[in-house]
Amino acid sequence: MVEVRKTIAITWLNYDVIVVGSGGAGAHxxxxxxxxGSQVLVVSKDPIGASDTKISEGIATVRASGAVDDSETxxxxxLQMAGGDLPLRSITNAFAADSEHAYDLYRVNGLRPSIDTExxxxxxxxxxxxxxxxxxxxGHENCGVAFSHANWQIILQGQNIxxxxxxxxxxxxxxxxxxxxxxxxxxxxxxxxxIYHAANGELLAVRASAIVLAAGGVxxxxxxxxxxxxxxxxxxxxxxxxxxxxxxxxxxLQFLPFCLASPPSYEGLLAGEPVTASFLGVLRDKxxxxxxxxxxxxxxxxxSAAIMRAVEKGDGTENNGAFLDMTANKKxxxxxxxxxxxxxxxxxxxxxxxxxxxxxxAGRCEEPWEVRPAAHYMMGGIRVDADGASVGGPNGDGVRTxxxxxxxxxxxxxxxxxxxxxxxxxxxxxxAVFGARAGxxxxxxxxxxxxxxxxxxxxxxLIATHSQFFGQNGTLSATAIRLALQEESWNKIxxxxxxxxxxxxxxxxxxxxxxxxxxxxxxxxxxxxxFIDLQELRNMLDAAGLILASAYERTDSxxxxxxxDGKQISSFATPYSVIVRSISDGTYVARRVIRPRTAxxxxxSYKIQEQKRLLMARWIRLLPKGxxxxxxxxxxxxxxxxxxKAQETFPGAPEAAIGELTxx
Amino acid sequence: MTNNxxxxxxxxxxxxxxxxxxxxxxxxxxxxxxxxxxxxxxLQAQAKKIPDLAFRFGCRARNCGVCTIxxxxxxxxACRTRVREGDRLSPIATLPILSDLVVRxxxxxxxxxxxxxxxxxxxxxxxxxxxxxxxxxxxxxxxxCLDNCPMHARNFTxxxxxxxxxxxxxxxxxxxxxxxxxxxxxxxxxxxxLTTTTVRESAVxxxxxxxxxxxxxxxxxxxxxxxxxxxxxxxxxxxxxNNSGRIPPE
Numbered sequence: 070m071v072e073v074r075k076t077i078a079i080t081w082l083n084y085d086v087i088v089v090g091s092g093g094a095g096a097h098x099x100x101x102x103x104x105x106g107s108q109v110l111v112v113s114k115d116p117i118g119a120s121d122t123k124i125s126e127g128i129a130t131v132r133a134s135g136a137v138d139d140s141e142t143x144x145x146x147x148l149q150m151a152g153g154d155l156p157l158r159s160i161t162n163a164f165a166a167d168s169e170h171a172y173d174l175y176r177v178n179g180l181r182p183s184i185d186t187e188x189x190x191x192x193x194x195x196x197x198x199x200x201x202x203x204x205x206x207x208g209h210e211n212c213g214v215a216f217s218h219a220n221w222q223i224i225l226q227g228q229n230i231x232x233x234x235x236x237x238x239x240x241x242x243x244x245x246x247x248x249x250x251x252x253x254x255x256x257x258x259x260x261x262x263x264i265y266h267a268a269n270g271e272l273l274a275v276r277a278s279a280i281v282l283a284a285g286g287v288x289x290x291x292x293x294x295x296x297x298x299x300x301x302x303x304x305x306x307x308x309x310x311x312x313x314x315x316x317x318x319x320x321x322l323q324f325l326p327f328c329l330a331s332p333p334s335y336e337g338l339l340a341g342e343p344v345t346a347s348f349l350g351v352l353r354d355k356x357x358x359x360x361x362x363x364x365x366x367x368x369x370x371x372x373s374a375a376i377m378r379a380v381e382k383g384d385g386t387e388n389n390g391a392f393l394d395m396t397a398n399k400k401x402x403x404x405x406x407x408x409x410x411x412x413x414x415x416x417x418x419x420x421x422x423x424x425x426x427x428x429x430x431a432g433r434c435e436e437p438w439e440v441r442p443a444a445h446y447m448m449g450g451i452r453v454d455a456d457g458a459s460v461g462g463p464n465g466d467g468v469r470t471x472x473x474x475x476x477x478x479x480x481x482x483x484x485x486x487x488x489x490x491x492x493x494x495x496x497x498x499x500x501a502v503f504g505a506r507a508g509x510x511x512x513x514x515x516x517x518x519x520x521x522x523x524x525x526x527x528x529x530x531l532i533a534t535h536s537q538f539f540g541q542n543g544t545l546s547a548t549a550i551r552l553a554l555q556e557e558s559w560n561k562i563x564x565x566x567x568x569x570x571x572x573x574x575x576x577x578x579x580x581x582x583x584x585x586x587x588x589x590x591x592x593x594x595x596x597x598x599x600f601i602d603l604q605e606l607r608n609m610l611d612a613a614g615l616i617l618a619s620a621y622e623r624t625d626s627x628x629x630x631x632x633x634d635g636k637q638i639s640s641f642a643t644p645y646s647v648i649v650r651s652i653s654d655g656t657y658v659a660r661r662v663i664r665p666r667t668a669x670x671x672x673x674s675y676k677i678q679e680q681k682r683l684l685m686a687r688w689i690r691l692l693p694k695g696x697x698x699x700x701x702x703x704x705x706x707x708x709x710x711x712x713x714k715a716q717e718t719f720p721g722a723p724e725a726a727i728g729e730l731t732x733x
Numbered sequence: 734m735t736n737n738x739x740x741x742x743x744x745x746x747x748x749x750x751x752x753x754x755x756x757x758x759x760x761x762x763x764x765x766x767x768x769x770x771x772x773x774x775x776l777q778a779q780a781k782k783i784p785d786l787a788f789r790f791g792c793r794a795r796n797c798g799v800c801t802i803x804x805x806x807x808x809x810x811a812c813r814t815r816v817r818e819g820d821r822l823s824p825i826a827t828l829p830i831l832s833d834l835v836v837r838x839x840x841x842x843x844x845x846x847x848x849x850x851x852x853x854x855x856x857x858x859x860x861x862x863x864x865x866x867x868x869x870x871x872x873x874x875x876x877x878c879l880d881n882c883p884m885h886a887r888n889f890t891x892x893x894x895x896x897x898x899x900x901x902x903x904x905x906x907x908x909x910x911x912x913x914x915x916x917x918x919x920x921x922x923x924x925x926x927l928t929t930t931t932v933r934e935s936a937v938x939x940x941x942x943x944x945x946x947x948x949x950x951x952x953x954x955x956x957x958x959x960x961x962x963x964x965x966x967x968x969x970x971x972x973x974x975n976n977s978g979r980i981p982p983e
Binding site for chain 1: 749750763764767769770772773779780784785786787789790791792793794796797798799812831832833835837838839842843845846847849850851852858859860861862866867870871872873874921922925926
């Protein structure tokens with residue numbers, strides 16, 4: 070029987086700059102490029118603005134909002150130290166320099182924070198968030214939703230901006246430039262991209278000399294063990310890698326330690342942060358043994374690792390997690406009431422999840438919560454310079470002539486800012502800072518390049534490949550393969566890894582990749598879900614391959630990358646990043662580049678501080694209950710004030726930084 | 734008791750190439766006494782029975798606003814609405830269907846394109862917004878408010894989309910007539926302390942142009958996340974229009 074295939078219509082368009090994604094990074098990139106006169110096309114697979122920015126806690130880093138002496142150097146150093154010296158100095162410096170004002174575009178478009186009238190600045194939370202040495206995190210009413218109203222405004226009302234939603238950016242069109250770089254190698258350059266406009270049922274072949282990838286992360290690879298948007302199918306990484314771009318730190322995925330393990334409807338959603346545990350909270354395994362104390366002072370990575378190591382030993386709870394036990398906080402006769410207030414106000418949406426999902430007793434902290442890590446943020450990404458331009462080459466910073474000319478990345482799509490650990494409140498600012506930088510750089514590049522002439526031939530193979538995915542004959546479904554991939558990703562390239570599991574994953578990835586061409590798809594052109602599923606699966610497979618190759622290369626543990634068969638990489642060891650790229654369909658190669666280390670003196674002083682704080686936490690926990698309660702009462706009152714009634718706050722407010730000993 | 738049963742039977746309306754098929758799906762509970770959300774049912778149906786079932790979802794926590802469907806004919810946010818035996822899941826009836834439970838949302842936002850001026854950067858930004866302003870930015874854009882809206886209904890004949898695949902108007906222009914969501918966006922601009930008087934007035938003009946007079950006799954709209962739309966959006970806009978004499982008082 071011969072099946073008659075419908076052919077899908079192809080529309081040719083011209084733009085100066087294409088921006089893929091409509092969250093914080095995409096909106097800021099589009100605005101920046103359009104302001105410089107570029108004709109910009111924003112492409113979004115989800116409705117405009119329905120991004121991780123929209124569902125975030127809505128706390129943004131605004132340098133100098135809380136302290137006059139908050140220098141660029143200090144913020145840049147905070148990011149460096151937290152990231153284990155993996156971040157690029159040029160990139161953390163750019164973040165520090167722009168983070169005072171980049172956020173103002175949100176405000177021009179309607180984001181209204183509370184104002185510190187004395188300082189005439191957005192009001193920052195009274196205490197620094199963990200890892201920041203200054204107050205500089207600004208919280209907002211209605212959390213990320215308030216930010217998304219501004220992103221919506223930027224894109225919808227933008228001059229020179231055209232937007233389409235329900236449209237999947239499939240692949241970059243890249244050609245070997247007639248020009249050579251200084252080493253005599255040919256340069257790859259962007260000439261446009263192919264888009265599936267699902268709502269209109271057509272393919273758009275768009276000629277453009279610059280493309281900004283701002284299409285988010287890859288957490289959906291671990292679904293349902295994630296708290297982020299469904300659309301995070303690694304599109305940016307896969308699209309860039311298929312075009313030959315280099316990526317960096319792809320083994321560094323941030324897992325939030327305290328997410329819900331049950332009931333199924335709530336699986337993966339946030340229950341709390343390390344700070345939620347407050348002074349007396351500990352992690353326990355299934356038999357009640359303490360597996361981590363001083364929880365409120367720990368990083369997300371430390372808590373996740375502790376839970377997953379217990380699970381590995383067979384000491385995990387029913388749903389393969391651990392117990393976050395905060396009952397001692399609650400039981401204290403004097404300070405217990407303060408803890409309760411703190412718990413309810415520091416992360417209201419997380420606490421809301423807990424109260425809906427777990428028992429009433431758990432909601433009141435009279436019994437421990439079962440928690441498990443969940444995928445949250447890709448700290449690695451496309452290898453770029455401080456203007457978001459794709460770079461490559463053997464040295465640490467890379468050069469544009471060895472990257473893909475005309476390719477830019479911003480937000481979660483880019484790497485090099487956070488390295489091995491991301492500080493709280495930085496991601497919203499990352500989107501604004503590097504969205505704007507990439508947008509400006511893309512506009513400047515596109516003005517001076519003429520790569521849209523005679524390029525239609527470059528699109529031909531792309532159009533042929535993707536047209537074949539409509540009405541493909543086969544017996545398999547992308548959904549079934551995706552479900553298997555998601556389960557195995559958690560087990561093999563998730564919060565804990567071993568060489569053996571990585572090998573097994575490699576075999577699996579090969580097997581699934583071979584099946585891509587045996588998936589049955591419909592020949593419908595309008596909203597063809599089986600085509601969309603296949604495309605997203607293809608991206609997830611590529612992203613998994615990039616994570617896998619990077620995780621192989623880093624044989625020991627660092628930050629978000631935990632190798633059960635390796636040791637912990639010391640802060641004093643020579644830091645390196647892993648660079649990865651795809652050399653052919655489904656084959657990825659990784660190598661290391663050395664990073665400069667923070668001065669030893671700084672690291673040692675930081676380590677001593679950290680140990681002091683942990684000892685203090687342990688000491689308080691071992692004191693006789695009466696004395697302990699009195700000390701804690703004073704501490705809570707110092708941060709929250711004595712009058713409990715006055716403490717109606719919003720996400721991340723004063724109490725969210727309860728772990729810090731810094732005075733406001 | 735439904736709760737002691739091991740499964741829940743629902744009906745899912747699916748649409749492919751303009752044809753409607755009602756599929757019965759039996760949700761298998763994953764743990765004792767599970768009370769699944771509509772989204773759980775759709776995810777399981779996709780995993781076990783209809784691999785290419787088309788539906789939108791995002792955050793699973795009632796924040797992103799994209800998973801709205803009709804349950805027994807009323808708009809509900811799928812990730813936070815529990816289903817019961819015999820429930821009927823279908824695409825929201827107020828927008829054109831693209832496939833299965835996916836509707837074309839674009840015509841709503843697009844009608845405000847270039848009609849909501851952005852304040853210039855030269856303004857002093859360090860100004861607090863009133864509490865009513867923050868009421869408005871609670872909106873997650875779930876479009877549940879389109880249900881029973883007489884203004885939005887004017888875009889269609891007999892209360893249903895005239896064409897099930899495309900908005901009746903040019904897709905680049907968005908709908909001719911407004912709805913509570915677009916009025917909320919206009920009212921947000923009016924409530925913003927940084928908005929100039931001229932822009933504030935033009936927001937009222939836009940509301941009138943989008944058909945604000947439909948609100949005069951309407952009993953009111955219902956918000957998916959509990960914003961008092963009548964109180965904080967419709968009433969102030971109607972008052973402003975009355976005061977300027979462009980719409981007759983109620």
